[in-house]
Amino acid sequence: MSETSREKPRAGGGDMRRGLELLWGGHGPGRRGPKQRHSTEEVVLTAIAFADAEGVAALSMRRVADALGVSPMSLYTYVPSRDELVGLMLDRVLGETAAPPPETAGWREALTFIARERWRLAERHPWILDLMGRRPPLGPNLVGNHEVAMRALDGTPLDDLTKDYALDTMQNYLIGAMKEARDAREAERESGLTDEQWFKLAEPALMDLLDPARFPRVLRLGEAFRAAGWGAADPEYKFEFGLSLVLDGIEALIRRAEAAAG
Amino acid sequence: MSETSREKPRAGGGDMRRGLELLWGGHGPGRRGPKQRHSTEEVVLTAIAFADAEGVAALSMRRVADALGVSPMSLYTYVPSRDELVGLMLDRVLGETAAPPPETAGWREALTFIARERWRLAERHPWILDLMGRRPPLGPNLVGNHEVAMRALDGTPLDDLTKDYALDTMQNYLIGAMKEARDAREAERESGLTDEQWFKLAEPALMDLLDPARFPRVLRLGEAFRAAGWGAADPEYKFEFGLSLVLDGIEALIRRAEAAAG
DNA sequence: CGAAACTCCGTACCTTGTAAAGTGTTTTGT
DNA sequence: ACAAAACACTTTACAAGGTACGGAGTTTCG
Structure with missing residues (x-):
């Protein structure tokens, strides 16, 4: 198990449009398919719990998915990528210093x-x-x-x-x-x-x-x-x-x- | 390809004895087996070149080994782990601000x-x-x-x-x-x-x-x-x-x- | 000369993010 | 009411990573 940074720390890359929408909570209703079993917020909170316990390094899509009882890939319906998830986690947590x-x-x-x-x-x-x-x-x-x-x-x-x-x-x-x-x-x-x-x-x-x-x-x-x-x-x-x-x-x-x- | 930090940045964990010896250059002569084809310094310099070009994240044992024309595992005879290698790289480079x-x-x-x-x-x-x-x-x-x-x-x-x-x-x-x-x-x-x-x-x-x-x-x-x-x-x-x-x-x-x- | 110490290699395990494609479900448009 | 579209979710698969393990070959010490 390596101990050194293996990826550049960044948060907020990606689509910018989709990202901002997620951050500011503007995901309109009226979706067509089946209801999501969880919510983006639930995903974010679960991920935060993991990060608190073991750091961002230990946070993996698979583990979050496991904790929620879904398959890894289905997380991608809540969040476009791991990076975007991390961005959401960060802003969520910054709310605590209100x-x-x-x-x-x-x-x-x-x-x-x-x-x-x-x-x-x-x-x-x-x-x-x-x-x-x-x-x-x-x-x-x-x-x-x-x-x-x-x-x-x-x-x-x-x-x-x-x-x-x-x-x-x-x-x-x-x-x-x-x-x-x-x-x-x-x-x-x-x-x-x-x-x-x-x-x-x-x-x-x-x-x-x-x-x-x-x-x-x-x-x-x-x-x-x-x-x-x-x-x-x-x-x-x-x-x-x-x-x-x-x-x-x-x-x-x-x-x-x-x-x-x- | 993720963009977020996946491992904790650290440098200098490990054995401490071996680590300090490597850092201060005190590896006595008189070894028994075949001569090493390269030197620890060569490994470190090659790794630094990679890191300069693409960041620590992109630095992998396999790629360094490739560049030196040896197998990945043989790097471990020069350096006890990737982390220790990174520590050597850091101190090497700090020498430039002498x-x-x-x-x-x-x-x-x-x-x-x-x-x-x-x-x-x-x-x-x-x-x-x-x-x-x-x-x-x-x-x-x-x-x-x-x-x-x-x-x-x-x-x-x-x-x-x-x-x-x-x-x-x-x-x-x-x-x-x-x-x-x-x-x-x-x-x-x-x-x-x-x-x-x-x-x-x-x-x-x-x-x-x-x-x-x-x-x-x-x-x-x-x-x-x-x-x-x-x-x-x-x-x-x-x-x-x-x-x-x-x-x-x-x-x-x-x-x-x-x-x-x- | 034998044994120990050493270098180097091939293989193998496990973990990661996520692309691709398939299955089933709900809503929309008619 | 019914087809089609949009969606949630799953399985499978890939390429990359660090390094444990065990073996093969080489040099040196006693």
């Missing part, structure tokens, strides 16, 4: 709120991190989330384009940090070793290889981590650190815009 | 230099972006790159741990931005449509679906992009924007550390 930040919050609190919501979403559905590429499925929930994020910046003097860039920067950072956390969790579950235990295990082998003259800073860093104890490598701590760093960057941007506006 | 920033540069210029080096590396070997997870292959080049990045922050008052966190934040952002750019390039190549053309194509369908009352800001954003023309969505431009935003965040961090140190 809650907007409190109206009273300033932009910084609002973005922090949103970032933490996304963090928790990725904890519940880690597989979404594999699907956040370009040309995502432009479903109602993806669009809704962006609307909410843009609103968080309403009180700032940034123009719309700059707001979008800033949010994009934050999102790029978030994805990286969430992936880091997820991979740590997964590696821990699969190997039975915490990052710390793993590091302690790899350390002696590394010490033989690392030339102190070539890599003095990395070696010092190893010591610093050892001295600081477990907490120092905790993904959630690092997430909050990086988040506030990025928000500081946005703050600088805003201050510059304020200065320019006089 | 060039350190000029000594005279301040931390900001140095980090900018490094970030751009990484950007260019990802242009040459886009597939590395699928492999930047936790527990990467701790090869000489990964470690070397981190050493160089840490050195860029030598002149700052940050402690080692904080330097590491800051670099990690930057790297997380970088990965996201580079992925964005890569996916745009790929989608363009595969569909024959620029992002712009694609957006223009999807737009009319979206306009029917987007309720101006629910998504006013997103709709305004669409207009802003249209008004700004091509340049506004250019990944390289966005990359530079986000990079300087993150660097502003690091600058705030440094100033706070300076203030605390008095």
Whole structure:
């Protein structure tokens, strides 16, 4: 069983017309043949359950079909392809972060709120991190989330384009940090070793290889981590650190815009 | 042909002992059987050529073996598994960014230099972006790159741990931005449509679906992009924007550390 | 010289997405 | 009421993938 990415992560290719229709729920009535035994939603939910339990990698048409008690091929009457199914799964799950930040919050609190919501979403559905590429499925929930994020910046003097860039920067950072956390969790579950235990295990082998003259800073860093104890490598701590760093960057941007506006 | 990630991106699982030995080149001589017709390096280079041309997804043991003129199974005498091969490929390629920033540069210029080096590396070997997870292959080049990045922050008052966190934040952002750019390039190549053309194509369908009352800001954003023309969505431009935003965040961090140190 | 260690190969298993074609069911048009 | 169209669903089949297994041949060590 290979462990490496074998297909490009993408979501939302294909017909675009059919895709958007599926996403926005516009499949008119009046079909002719026999009724479907299940619904597209049921298929999507079943698939999400699988992905939650074992990741998108483990999700196969056959297994979903099995779980629904139908033959593999009949899934293709609900969904045009596996990719399209994954797109539907993603937008479905993005709906869980519908809650907007409190109206009273300033932009910084609002973005922090949103970032933490996304963090928790990725904890519940880690597989979404594999699907956040370009040309995502432009479903109602993806669009809704962006609307909410843009609103968080309403009180700032940034123009719309700059707001979008800033949010994009934050999102790029978030994805990286969430992936880091997820991979740590997964590696821990699969190997039975915490990052710390793993590091302690790899350390002696590394010490033989690392030339102190070539890599003095990395070696010092190893010591610093050892001295600081477990907490120092905790993904959630690092997430909050990086988040506030990025928000500081946005703050600088805003201050510059304020200065320019006089 | 599916387009979605079917396996978890990881690099560096496995035996750890054997893996590190392979990475650091310590495979002693004095073997008994017949000489190998090729070398591990040759295998790795061939695999890299494939990945450059068609991505990690398209890289299969069979195809690499074919290119070398051996049977698929004999590759396993050079490399214990496909995953380990991918780990070797990654560290090999990371060696291309060996060039350190000029000594005279301040931390900001140095980090900018490094970030751009990484950007260019990802242009040459886009597939590395699928492999930047936790527990990467701790090869000489990964470690070397981190050493160089840490050195860029030598002149700052940050402690080692904080330097590491800051670099990690930057790297997380970088990965996201580079992925964005890569996916745009790929989608363009595969569909024959620029992002712009694609957006223009999807737009009319979206306009029917987007309720101006629910998504006013997103709709305004669409207009802003249209008004700004091509340049506004250019990944390289966005990359530079986000990079300087993150660097502003690091600058705030440094100033706070300076203030605390008095 | 024998045995061990090694390389390399052919075969085989299992899993995947989905194309193709067939069967049966419901609705539509007349 | 009846034929035809549209649909749901199934079986079968293909090509690709990683790699376990066992065998055949080659080199080196004791």
